[in-house]
Amino acid sequence: MVAPFIQVQEIYKSYQRDSLEIPVLRNINLEIAEGEFIAFMGPSGSGKTTLLNLIAGIDKPTSGKILIAGTDVTELNESELAVWRSRNVGFIFQFYNLIPVLTALENVELPLILTPLSKKERRAHAEMALAVVGLAERMHHYPRQLSGGQEQRVAIARAIATDPAILVADEPTGDLDKASAEEVLELMDRLNRELNKTILMVTHDPRAAERARSTRNLDKGELNN
Amino acid sequence: MELVRLLFRNVLRHKLRGILTIVGVGVAVMAFALLQTVVSAWYAGVEASAANRLISRHAVSFVFPLPLAYRDRIAQIPGVNKVTFASWFSGVYIDKNQFFARLAVDSDTFFDVYSEFLVPPEQFEVFKRERNAAIIGSDIAQRYNLKLGDIMPIEGDVFPGQWEFVVRGIYEPRDQTTDPTTMMFHYKYLEERVRQEMPQRAGDIGWYIVRIDDPDNSAAISQEIDKLFANSRAETKTETERAFQQSFLSAASAVITAMNVMSFVIIGIILLVVGNTMIMSARERTHEFAVLKALGFTGGQLFFLIAGESILLSLFGSALGLGVTFPAVAGFETALPKGWFPVFYIKPETVAIGCAAGLLVGVLAAIIPLRRVLTTRIVEGLRHVG
Ligand SMILES: Nc1ncnc2c1ncn2[C@@H]1O[C@H](COP(=O)(O)OP(=O)(O)O)[C@@H](O)[C@H]1O
Ligand SMILES: [Mg+2]
Numbered sequence: 001m002v003a004p005f006i007q008v009q010e011i012y013k014s015y016q017r018d019s020l021e022i023p024v025l026r027n028i029n030l031e032i033a034e035g036e037f038i039a040f041m042g043p044s045g046s047g048k049t050t051l052l053n054l055i056a057g058i059d060k061p062t063s064g065k066i067l068i069a070g071t072d073v074t075e076l077n078e079s080e081l082a083v084w085r086s087r088n089v090g091f092i093f094q095f096y097n098l099i100p101v102l103t104a105l106e107n108v109e110l111p112l113i114l115t116p117l118s119k120k121e122r123r124a125h126a127e128m129a130l131a132v133v134g135l136a137e138r139m140h141h142y143p144r145q146l147s148g149g150q151e152q153r154v155a156i157a158r159a160i161a162t163d164p165a166i167l168v169a170d171e172p173t174g175d176l177d178k179a180s181a182e183e184v185l186e187l188m189d190r191l192n193r194e195l196n197k198t199i200l201m202v203t204h205d206p207r208a209a210e211r212a213r214s215t216r217n218l219d220k221g222e223l224n225n
Numbered sequence: 226m227e228l229v230r231l232l233f234r235n236v237l238r239h240k241l242r243g244i245l246t247i248v249g250v251g252v253a254v255m256a257f258a259l260l261q262t263v264v265s266a267w268y269a270g271v272e273a274s275a276a277n278r279l280i281s282r283h284a285v286s287f288v289f290p291l292p293l294a295y296r297d298r299i300a301q302i303p304g305v306n307k308v309t310f311a312s313w314f315s316g317v318y319i320d321k322n323q324f325f326a327r328l329a330v331d332s333d334t335f336f337d338v339y340s341e342f343l344v345p346p347e348q349f350e351v352f353k354r355e356r357n358a359a360i361i362g363s364d365i366a367q368r369y370n371l372k373l374g375d376i377m378p379i380e381g382d383v384f385p386g387q388w389e390f391v392v393r394g395i396y397e398p399r400d401q402t403t404d405p406t407t408m409m410f411h412y413k414y415l416e417e418r419v420r421q422e423m424p425q426r427a428g429d430i431g432w433y434i435v436r437i438d439d440p441d442n443s444a445a446i447s448q449e450i451d452k453l454f455a456n457s458r459a460e461t462k463t464e465t466e467r468a469f470q471q472s473f474l475s476a477a478s479a480v481i482t483a484m485n486v487m488s489f490v491i492i493g494i495i496l497l498v499v500g501n502t503m504i505m506s507a508r509e510r511t512h513e514f515a516v517l518k519a520l521g522f523t524g525g526q527l528f529f530l531i532a533g534e535s536i537l538l539s540l541f542g543s544a545l546g547l548g549v550t551f552p553a554v555a556g557f558e559t560a561l562p563k564g565w566f567p568v569f570y571i572k573p574e575t576v577a578i579g580c581a582a583g584l585l586v587g588v589l590a591a592i593i594p595l596r597r598v599l600t601t602r603i604v605e606g607l608r609h610v611g
Binding site: 050053056058059079082083085086087091093097099100101102105106109110111113114119122123126 | 226227228230231234235238512513516517518519520521522523602603604607
């Protein structure tokens with residue numbers, strides 16, 4: 001039997017505030033198959049973002065292991081993690097986090113700087129990613145010239161430009177109107193089905209969660225169902 | 226797209242702030258360069274001094290004369306190569322605001338010892354043959370539009386009376402530090418009239434300039450000269466030309482030191498200006514740097530972005546500042562009384578220090594924001610609002 005793509009084992013995470021230890025995640029065990037589209041739901045402060053950050057390799061657990069395609073990311077040091085993230089994870093944030101002084105195309109090209117691709121190849125990849133999200137015509141627009149939904153689609157293009165296996169999305173529709181949110185979810189659905197991206201999405205919008213193939217609930221740092 | 230494009234866009238992300246920072250650095254660098262230029266103008270005499278020249282003057286004060294008779298005795302001291310002398314003539318040319326040195330010199334020897342005054346040989350021949358001939362610096366010729374053969378009427382003060390000199394030579398300064406504004410004429414001509422009009426002052430000269438074979442012997446030879454005239458009517462004080470020039474500065478030295486210190490304080494101020502801008506912009510972009518780190522950008526790449534922005538800001542500023550320094554120095558010179566500083570130019574060192582300071586400030590100003598960006602954990606940076 002093949003090991004699951006993502007294995008979260010016995011994860012504990014707590015923050016130190018003054019002398020107080022604040023537990024955020026307790027005894028998290030989770031397996032996610034390749035090509036899964038999973039939504040994490042739960043009340044604010046339940047630890048959704050923290051769990052997502054741990055899996056995405058931008059935070060470290062207090063204890064426990066996270067195995068992704070056989071690599072224990074909790075064992076990697078800062079620079080190994082940086083390389084690992086650039087190859088394996090695409091980030092989609094609630095507030096898009098595009099760089100305002102770069103055009104849509106330049107924003108999408110940004111993570112490609114970290115790859116060995118040539119200048120021409122980088123540009124071709126970025127144009128393709130923008131075409132996938134349906135914004136080829138807007139590639140020379142700056143973020144401020146785009147709507148929220150378009151900005152988020154550019155952010156998604158940036159996330160898929162390096163062709164990572166995993167996409168992490170923290171409240172990707174949290175800042176969007178219904179129609180734009182619908183477009184973004186539709187796009188994520190397509191990326192999952194057509195490009196076989198493994199998608200981990202944090203949301204507290206039940207309609208968003210419905211688009212995922214499975215849903216897990218977090219409550220006070222513990223995973224239910 | 227390369228990272229350097231982001232770097233350049235960042236410099237002018239806040240156009241007004243970027244421009245104000247660049248202008249701020251520019252103004253400060255200009256002030257620095259201007260102060261340094263004034264300081265080095267004060268020191269021009271010291272810098273122009275030759276290591277193999279000693280100045281022998283009256284031990285009590287420079288204003289008292291020495292007997293001409295000392296000349297041959299000094300010349301006999303071993304190690305002395307040549308002796309010449311000069312007298313401070315001063316006088317008023319046109320009006321009292323025209324500053325340049327006017328000296329009666331021993332024309333047979335003076336230009337040998339002061340080889341940095343380049344007089345065309347044919348002009349020098351004519352000069353030697355005419356009793357009231359004068360040689361003037363090229364700057365003086367230009368400033369007063371004087372040509373060979375022109376008359377310079379001067380009203381005497383140290384040596385009262387009406388004097389008239391004919392310009393027979395125009396010298397070019399050999400070095401950039403050479404004073405191009407001196408006027409020199411025959412001591413013999415002065416002496417001729419002094420004998421008739423002020424006989425009690427006959428045979429006086431101002432000071433001796435002693436060229437020696439080996440600069441290493443300057444202390445010993447100076448002592449020997451002074452020993453020769455100890456306990457005489459006019460005791461001498463002999464020192465290197467450099468020390469002599471420096472003694473002129475001693476009165477102003479506190480001001481010069483203050484200006485020098487101030488010019489470097491200004492560099493410190495630039496650091497604060499750029500540092501402040503960099504701290505502000507890095508703080509505003511806390512979120513953005515966290516995103517870059519999440520995408521996999523390394524500390525080295527963030528260093529490139531932040532230090533690069535800081536260095537660009539301060540180098541643009543320095544370039545602007547040094548660019549306006551040249552007209553500023555020219556303007557400053559015209560605002561001064563004519564000839565106040567005989568040698569007034571922007572030294573290459575000043576330009577070099579200005580550029581180096583720009584670079585250094587750029588690097589230093591990046592340190593605090595860089596530390597912040599590198600030590601802020603990604604998740605904290607992403608949570609950061611504002
Ligand atoms: N850097 C931190 N320092 C201290 N406490 C933190 C920090 N980050 C998150 N927390 C706390 O951890 C808990 C979970 O946060 P988070 O994972 O963001 O929850 P969610 O995304 O479900 O709203 C919250 O109580 C939050 O206050
Ligand atoms: Mg959250």
